[in-house]
Amino acid sequence: MFALAARRRRFLLIIIAFSAAAVCTAPLVGVVNIFSFDTERAADLHSIFWSLRMPRILLAFACGMALGVGGLIFQTMLRNPLATPYTLGVASGASCGAVILILAAPGWAYGGINSSVVGGWSGAMLATGLVYALGSVAGVFSIGTLLLAGVAMSFFFSSLILFFQYLGDPAQIYRIVRWLMGGLETVGYRDAALSWTMAILLLVVALKYLRELDAMGIDDELAGSWGVPVAVVQRRLFFAVSLSIGGIVSITGPIGFIGIMLPHVCRQLVGPRMTLLLPATATASGAFLVFCDAAARTIASPAEIPVGIITALLGGPFFIWILLSRRSG
Amino acid sequence: MQSTIEVKSLTLKLGPEQILNEVSFSISPQSKTAIIGPNGAGKTSLLRSILGFHPSRSNVFIDGERLETISAKRRASKIAYVPQSVSAMPAISAREFLQMSRYAHSTLFDSFSGGSEQIIDQALERVRLEISVDKLITSFSQGEKQKLLIASALCQGSPILLLDEPTSYLDPSSEEHIFHILDELSLSGHTILLVSHDINRAALFADRVLALKKGEVCYFGSAPQFMTQHALSELYGSSFFLLPHPERNIPMMVPR
Numbered sequence: 001m002f003a004l005a006a007r008r009r010r011f012l013l014i015i016i017a018f019s020a021a022a023v024c025t026a027p028l029v030g031v032v033n034i035f036s037f038d039t040e041r042a043a044d045l046h047s048i049f050w051s052l053r054m055p056r057i058l059l060a061f062a063c064g065m066a067l068g069v070g071g072l073i074f075q076t077m078l079r080n081p082l083a084t085p086y087t088l089g090v091a092s093g094a095s096c097g098a099v100i101l102i103l104a105a106p107g108w109a110y111g112g113i114n115s116s117v118v119g120g121w122s123g124a125m126l127a128t129g130l131v132y133a134l135g136s137v138a139g140v141f142s143i144g145t146l147l148l149a150g151v152a153m154s155f156f157f158s159s160l161i162l163f164f165q166y167l168g169d170p171a172q173i174y175r176i177v178r179w180l181m182g183g184l185e186t187v188g189y190r191d192a193a194l195s196w197t198m199a200i201l202l203l204v205v206a207l208k209y210l211r212e213l214d215a216m217g218i219d220d221e222l223a224g225s226w227g228v229p230v231a232v233v234q235r236r237l238f239f240a241v242s243l244s245i246g247g248i249v250s251i252t253g254p255i256g257f258i259g260i261m262l263p264h265v266c267r268q269l270v271g272p273r274m275t276l277l278l279p280a281t282a283t284a285s286g287a288f289l290v291f292c293d294a295a296a297r298t299i300a301s302p303a304e305i306p307v308g309i310i311t312a313l314l315g316g317p318f319f320i321w322i323l324l325s326r327r328s329g
Numbered sequence: 330m331q332s333t334i335e336v337k338s339l340t341l342k343l344g345p346e347q348i349l350n351e352v353s354f355s356i357s358p359q360s361k362t363a364i365i366g367p368n369g370a371g372k373t374s375l376l377r378s379i380l381g382f383h384p385s386r387s388n389v390f391i392d393g394e395r396l397e398t399i400s401a402k403r404r405a406s407k408i409a410y411v412p413q414s415v416s417a418m419p420a421i422s423a424r425e426f427l428q429m430s431r432y433a434h435s436t437l438f439d440s441f442s443g444g445s446e447q448i449i450d451q452a453l454e455r456v457r458l459e460i461s462v463d464k465l466i467t468s469f470s471q472g473e474k475q476k477l478l479i480a481s482a483l484c485q486g487s488p489i490l491l492l493d494e495p496t497s498y499l500d501p502s503s504e505e506h507i508f509h510i511l512d513e514l515s516l517s518g519h520t521i522l523l524v525s526h527d528i529n530r531a532a533l534f535a536d537r538v539l540a541l542k543k544g545e546v547c548y549f550g551s552a553p554q555f556m557t558q559h560a561l562s563e564l565y566g567s568s569f570f571l572l573p574h575p576e577r578n579i580p581m582m583v584p585r
Contacts, residue, residue, distance in 0.1 A: 003463055004422065004462075004463040004465075005422075005463075079417065208437075210437060211429070211432055211435075211437060212432075214429055215429050215432060217419060218415060218417075218418065218419055218426075218429070219412075219415045219416065219417075221377070221380075221382055221410075221412065222410075222412060222415060223432075224380065224381070224382060224401065225380055225405060225408070225409065225410035225412075226405055226429065226430050226431075226432040226433060226481075226485065227401050227402040227403075227404065227405030227406070227432045227433035228401060228432060229400070229401040229402075230401075271420055271421060272419040272420055272421060273421060273425060
């Protein structure tokens with residue numbers, strides 16, 4: 001009796017246990033052996049652990065968590081398993097903004113925040129505003145129109161990025177390409193703190209609309225007849241995801257596939273109810289990016305691979321797996 | 330428990346198409362009304378407009394209150410809706426689905442603790458949905474899904490029930506049972522408005538019939554009185570045989 005519910009709860013506990021193991025192990029992995037007993041290097045090792053690895057782990061976990069939860073919200077709201085946090089044009093807007101400032105103000109920085117972060121954030125907010133305005137055309141907010149507007153804006157911003165790349169010199173083009181690959185290089189805790197702020201904002205909003213997401217994941221009209229103010233919830237979730245993901249992308253660049261893979265895998269394991277799916281996706285996505293980052297730091301050691309490449313390399317086979325499992329199912 | 334619906338000059342245009350045109354009627358409390366009409370007459374659109382799903386130039390009043398001024402939660406506690414079907418059901422159990430339908434009466438805490446167990450049990454028993462607790466609704470038959478949607482409306486506990494062809498996928502015995510439940514609900518004070526393509530069933534069940542043709546009301550009145558050769562051929566553009574029901578003095582429509 002109730003074996004299904006018990007099995008799903010067990011899977012959530014397994015996901016949390018694996019995630020905790022990944023997060024605890026990741027700071028110990030890297031080019032430098034942190035367990036060295038060389039007393040002369042103790043200060044360096046202390047600095048590597050606390051100033052480089054821990055901030056990076058925290059940044060990776062928060063970014064992964066936000067990308068996963070953002071993807072989960074969009075997939076549920078749009079009832080489309082292929083929707084990602086980038087579907088509504090936020091990532092391409094952020095990328096375009098970052099590219100423009102990399103070209104226009106390459107050396108600019110204020111209080112440790114450089115031009116790509118400011119450009120990324122501004123671009124994400126501009127894209128969000130434009131998509132919302134287009135989605136609300138004819139005075140009625142429609143998630144279908146929003147989706148089309150998001151896809152159209154993504155293409156538009158991607159074309160602008162190509163145009164600006166064409167205008168840049170080789171050094172600028174390298175910086176742009178490197179930014180577009182996504183990365184988690186960080187020193188100190190400022191980026192991690194900003195990312196955690198974004199991730200927590202998104203988690204709080206998702207938690208507030210847990211039951212609404214459950215209902216809207218079935219059918220908007222049925223949810224409406226049950227008393228869910230569908231249009232209001234959609235609008236709030238759209239802005240929460242866009243603001244949060246815009247902030248994340250401006251710090252790390254676009255890191256793909258997390259927001260599509262992890263919600264999908266977690267849904268298979270713990271089912272579609274948000275009470276289990278939200279914590280499962282949040283922890284698994286965070287831990288997955290921590291794991292990918294550890295791989296990015298060690299695979300080609302001492303060189304480092306941009307983490308966006310690792311997630312993309314895993315994302316391709318993942319889509320093939322979805323395709324094959326659907327065909328066999 | 331008693332509630333009314335009043336629709337005044339309801340007009341609905343979707344794109345260039347005029348779906349409903351100056352539709353006016355009033356549903357008295359505890360009554361049973363069937364909306365009938367040919368395909369594309371605007372029956373489902375009318376139900377959806379009463380639920381506020383369509384941005385219509387509406388003058389819909391529920392218990393004297395204009396629809397737009399009623400919050401979604403309060404509207405759900407007044408009106409329950411049974412759609413004909415739902416395109417994609419999630420991989421959850423019937424019990425979880427019914428917990429969700431109690432949204433207007435539950436809190437966030439209930440979604441963790443699972444509330445309303447007694448109401449859910451009663452609804453499942455009432456629609457005779459006998460399924461294992463672990464069976465996912467994705468593997469339900471169309472008929473079972475339809476019973477589940479009716480159970481979800483019962484769980485909502487709203488005094489007005491809007492049903493869109495609620496028995497189209499059910500076998501005759503289940504159909505009979507569902508109409509028996511609707512009769513019981515009407516006797517206990519519920520107001521029922523249902524869309525049906527089954528004219529005979531509508532005439533037997535409903536007190537009043539609302540006949541729609543090309544988005545306009547062409548008849549609103551007593552169900553038995555509507556069952557005439559003239560009214561039916563006017564509505565559907567074909568002629569039918571009419572034979573008296575063996576037990577009740579209502580003519581039944583028979584295809585030629």
